[in-house]
Amino acid sequence: MAAEEKSLVIIGAGFAGLAAGIYGRLNGYKTRIFEMHNLPGGLCTSWNRKGYTFDACIHWLVGSSPDSPHNEMWKTVGIARNREFVYADEYARCEGADGRTVIFHSDIDRLEQHLLELSPQDEQTIREFTGGIRMCNKFRFPADNEPFFTRLGKLMGIFFFFMFKGKKFKKWTAVTGEAFADRFKDPLLKDAFRQIWIPEFSMLFMLFTFAYLHQRNAGYPIGGSMPMSKALEARYLELGGVINYNSRVARILTEDGKVTGIRLVDGTEVPADRVISAADGHATLFEMLEGNYLDEKTREPYEKWPTFHSLLFISLGVNRRFDELPLTVSGISFPLKEPVQLADRMRERLPVHIYNQDPTLAPEGKTAITIMLESDYDYWKRLAEDRNKYLQTKEDIVSQVIMLLEQRFPGISEQVEVTDVATPMTFERYTGNWKGSFEGWLITPENAYTMTRPMSQTLPGLKNFYMCGQWVEPGGGLPTSILSGRRLIQTICKEDGIRFRRS
Ligand SMILES: Cc1cc2nc3c(=O)[nH]c(=O)nc-3n(C[C@H](O)[C@H](O)[C@H](O)COP(=O)(O)OP(=O)(O)OC[C@H]3O[C@@H](n4cnc5c(N)ncnc54)[C@H](O)[C@@H]3O)c2cc1C
Structure with a gap:
């Protein structure tokens, strides 16, 4: 047939x-x-x-660069047509209570230099990390539209890559984000690495993410x-x-x-x-x-x-710009003056994603910001059994978050004009994903x-x-x-x- x-x-x-x-x-x-x-x-x-x-x-689309092997696929499925990508110089910032800030630069050399300046005592761990990114940076997949012999050459390259680097590759796959963060002696670096990666997730993917950011191949689409x-x-x-x-x-x-x-x-x-x-x-x-x-x-x-954790996802429309802040792929995290119970757990920091890289998301002179927090599916499922209690909790949380943002952005509570809270139940309702996993x-x-x-x-x-x-x-x-x-x-x-x- x-x-x-x-x-x-x-x-x-x-x-x-x-x-x-x-x-x-x-x-x-x-x-x-x-x-x-x-x-x-x-x-x-x-x-x-x-x-x-x-x-x-x-946050980032791997394959956004026209030179990337994934780009041909994005063209075929219609995503790469007429799309403008922004390449932030920073993946994220993690501010410390001691006035220092860890900047996760997209450029490997800048990242390495910055981390070494922040914590010379962690030189070995830092060089292991940037060495891992450089290893992933050499990895080249063949592209769909390349001539046969170019593809063959790249496939052979991958074969030799695994022959010589296979052990290192395997080693990184077996290290979780949490285990790697624990290797740092400096408490701020330890904390920063815990913030930017999911604790149970293999480090290999973090290395690839940074390699793609360095190549300017993981852009944000306007x-x-x-x-x-x-x-x-x-x-x-x-x-x-x-x-x-x-x-x-x-x-x-x-x-x-x-x-x-x-x-x-x-x-x-x-x-x-x-x-x-x-x-x-x-x-x-x-x-x-x-x-x-x-x-x-x-x-x-x-x-x-x-599974990837379920999320408490708070969005705010704010009547101000954030020109003083750099563009980042996934935002900044700042320490709270004291730990606070937000929904099902205590929080010591607040991660904020400020969409100053995309003016199309807010009216002129204003900014959309989101706060993405891990939150337990079962906690929200129980709450949702009482609709009024569920809605009240969402309202309380948004007020609490706005007050916490005052610690970092004084005056912001007067500038918030729109609020929205999505819970694991929201993700489940709209997409059917198990336990609201993202x-x-x-x-x-x-x-x-x-x-x-x-x-x-x-x-x-x-x-x-x-x-x-x-x-x-x-x-x-x-x-x-x-x-x-x-x-x-x-x-x-x-x-x-x-x-x-x-x-
Ligand atoms: C906060 C967040 C940040 C993310 N950041 C990134 C990022 O920066 N880069 C990146 O690459 N990825 C990112 N992702 C992940 C990415 O969005 C997902 O991995 C991907 O979209 C999953 O696609 P899917 O088609 O497999 O599943 P889904 O998107 O879940 O699609 C499943 C579809 O099936 C439908 N469906 C379910 N049940 C039924 C039914 N019974 N009958 C009919 N239809 C049904 C749903 O409505 C849905 O449309 C992020 C996701 C989230 C939520």
Whole structure:
């Protein structure tokens, strides 16, 4: 059968679902996406409040540089077209109570020099860190559009890279952010490294992030997340794909170990030759498939692996500019005069992301700022059982946060004109992600093997069913979600004996 006659039903119009749709259409499949929300993008989203745009996702997009191997993919899926990127000179700033500030420069040499000046006693750890970034900086993936021999050369380069640096690579994969932070003697550096990376997350990804920042290949797209999601949707529609919004899938229908279609929450049944779930992994396996196709390997992550934490996400529209502050990728963190209980835990610092790199997010002369705090899903789930209490807690928290910001930005409480609080329940409600997680599975030393042996995109005993997206790609992120949709369509083409077209 020709691909065009075969139907792919895709659940979810996040980056992975739209990527599966785009590559499906590029390879001649009839595709139809069912999305429960009324907008594309899933977690890659933002919302407007009284002239301000509060962005819930993009800090950096790996592959933003036209010289990057990922860039061709961003062109194919419509993201890189007419997009302006900003390259901040700093990843983040961490201010200390002693008046010193740790500046995480994007440039490796400046970063190294600055850290050494701050804490000469930590020279060995600092040089290990910057040496790790330099190692990742040498790593070059082949690009889709490169000539065969260039690609071959790069693949051989990767082979030799692993032959000579494989041990170092492995060593970094096994070090968590917390374990590395603990190596510093200087308390401010220790604290700063704890602030900028998730404690359980492998350090290797921090090294790659800094290598990409150094290469100016992890830019912030002006306009933020939603314009990128809309560009992806536009590309999919331009290729002839179909999307049904406000269409929540309740069940994936099966018969004799084979998928036959889906059923929506309103009872509508849609037949399909193949079904791809690009939605939350837990809901897919335990609800849509009712836990019927689980072996030990499929179950393991849901029982053992840690997820990216759920978030308390506070957004403020402020009637002032912050010209005195540098542009940063992920903001500044300042110490509170004394620890404060905010929601489920005590906080000693407040991280603030000031969107002074993107004037499109606020009216002239004003600024959108966000405060992203880890917060426990179960705490909010319990609170949400009493709607009034839940809403009151959100209100109390925003007032508390504004008062805390006064410590660093005197007068700000008079300048705040819009407030918004999203909790783990908000992330769950709008995207369906398990426990409100914002990026799926963390890569830890225990599951680092998935970097070379990817998770399966199929289930044992169920034909014509597939998964893509952050729940089958530990580490998550936007490029990974696109690559996940692409990897899947490549597999499906192989099953059908079709030569895969990637652009
Ligand atoms: C605060 C924050 C900061 C981030 N920063 C970055 C960053 O700087 N760089 C980066 O690369 N990544 C970042 N990410 C991560 C990135 O956004 C995600 O990893 C990525 O968007 C996941 O895409 P996905 O398609 O796999 O999943 P999702 O975006 O979760 O898409 C799943 C889709 O399925 C839909 N769905 C779920 N259940 C159903 C159902 N039953 N029926 C129909 N539809 C359903 C959902 O509504 C959603 O649209 C960030 C995320 C957050 C929240």
